[in-house]
Amino acid sequence: MARKPATLDPQRLDNQICFAVYSAAHAFNRVYKPLLDRLGLTYPQYLVMLVLWERDDLPVKEIGEKLFLDSGTLTPLLKRLEAAHLLKRTRSREDERQVLIALTPQGHALKEKARSVPQSILAASKCAVSELVAMKDEIVALRDRLNAVIGE
């Protein structure tokens, strides 16, 4: 049984892209934390707000599709954002199964306060924008291939 050199052993933690992604996600979270604390948001809540700042009045389902999250995650999260007066949840009148999510004036206003966040993250990454964009595109392509496999 030929022993592989450590740098090629696929069962080693440091050789796994998945752990790289997993640990990078946590590192991002820790950088975001103090920035989002000032807005009173957690990172997943911030993601929901980003979606709503682009387009308002969406059903829960559609927010879930954009963020790859299901109602088990979103329902309580949206209730917390509603309790913080950032959005309102209303049953659709055309289709009573849907709950539509609409920003309150405070929810809209928060977009301005959040404007500096991406720049702070960029600074922390100590990386050229062009490099980050290239990396992002690669990671998104990988994610989409993985998600395609799940659907099989």
Add this chain to the structure above:
Amino acid sequence: MARKPATLDPQRLDNQICFAVYSAAHAFNRVYKPLLDRLGLTYPQYLVMLVLWERDDLPVKEIGEKLFLDSGTLTPLLKRLEAAHLLKRTRSREDERQVLIALTPQGHALKEKARSVPQSILAASKCAVSELVAMKDEIVALRDRLNAVIGE
């Protein structure tokens, strides 16, 4: 106020590398799930086992440093792995503050059963190994820069 084109707006979800990483981590998790179910492990538990398969008899602290996790996460997770008879937790005799984690025979044996996991992930990623290695190195470098900023 010059409106940026959508492809450059840093406040757009699709332009954020962080969301790419966040959603890729979840996609990986979903691909791992059925593979790890057969081993009776969750993904974070699998990470701990990877660490211990490389080196046994580690204090909780050291496992935490390798995985970027703290005792609040690890203590209950390790207790569950102990309940599954995969490892044993023992207070160090030289330093009673430390708890040493050692694999049981079953814990060691699981390494063989887990050997095929990385290959299945590789297949799901539909990507050349060389490309994945390059991506992994970039992501690790980014992660380490982010973690360096946090320590400031």
Add this chain to the structure above:
DNA sequence: GCAGATTCAATTGCGAACAATTAAATGTGA
């Protein structure tokens, strides 16, 4: 040797994340 600081694991409390199930509304085919 001893007071005070530091280290380490455990605990508590809260917010994700997701599987599985439930209940209500809507759609579909005969």
Add this chain to the structure above:
DNA sequence: TCACATTTAATTGTTCGCAATTGAATCTGC
């Protein structure tokens, strides 16, 4: 029309992830 399937959100239960705190063991300077 009516039985049956599908869609949508909510709910329940388990596991992470982390901040903050606790308590015990160890280290440090004097």
